[in-house]
Amino acid sequence: MKHNNFSPIKLLKTLLRENATPAGLGLSAGVGIFLGTLPLISTHTLAIIYVTIRLRLNKIMALAIQHLCMPPFVPVACIELGYYMRHGHWLTDVSMDVIFKQFHDRLLEWLLGSLIIAPVLAVIVGISVFFTAKALQNK
Numbered sequence: 001m002k003h004n005n006f007s008p009i010k011l012l013k014t015l016l017r018e019n020a021t022p023a024g025l026g027l028s029a030g031v032g033i034f035l036g037t038l039p040l041i042s043t044h045t046l047a048i049i050y051v052t053i054r055l056r057l058n059k060i061m062a063l064a065i066q067h068l069c070m071p072p073f074v075p076v077a078c079i080e081l082g083y084y085m086r087h088g089h090w091l092t093d094v095s096m097d098v099i100f101k102q103f104h105d106r107l108l109e110w111l112l113g114s115l116i117i118a119p120v121l122a123v124i125v126g127i128s129v130f131f132t133a134k135a136l137q138n139k
Contacts, residue, residue: 018058022133028052028061030126036066037074037118039110065125075110078117082109
């Protein structure tokens with residue numbers, strides 16, 4: 001019987017080294033934040049894996065950085081901005097009750113707000129990761 005030489009440690013080392021240049025890590029972080037901000041409910045991880053495979057980016061960086069977009073802060077900021085875009089004033093009652101009972105309205109506002117916030121966050125985080133990686137590389 002032939003044994004498969006699968007090693008989780010080897011796999012992790014390979015994933016960490018793929019496209020691990022400062023530019024590659026910055027781009028991976030930007031993609032992770034961009035997709036993490038969008039209202040891709042329950043599919044963020046799949047979308048990030050698909051895009052990073054297609055673009056040959058660092059999957060570990062993109063998947064790890066998306067956690068910065070977890071609720072409540074980024075989704076609520078997107079909903080607030082989307083609400084403002086639709087109604088011309090800010091949503092003053094931001095509670096779980098409002099978010100979930102009016103989910104269909106809030107989902108549209110999350111989408112609208114994320115179309116502005118996602119690229120802005122992606123650029124900020126991507127540039128931050130690039131310069132951090134560059135500084136660490138020079139040490």
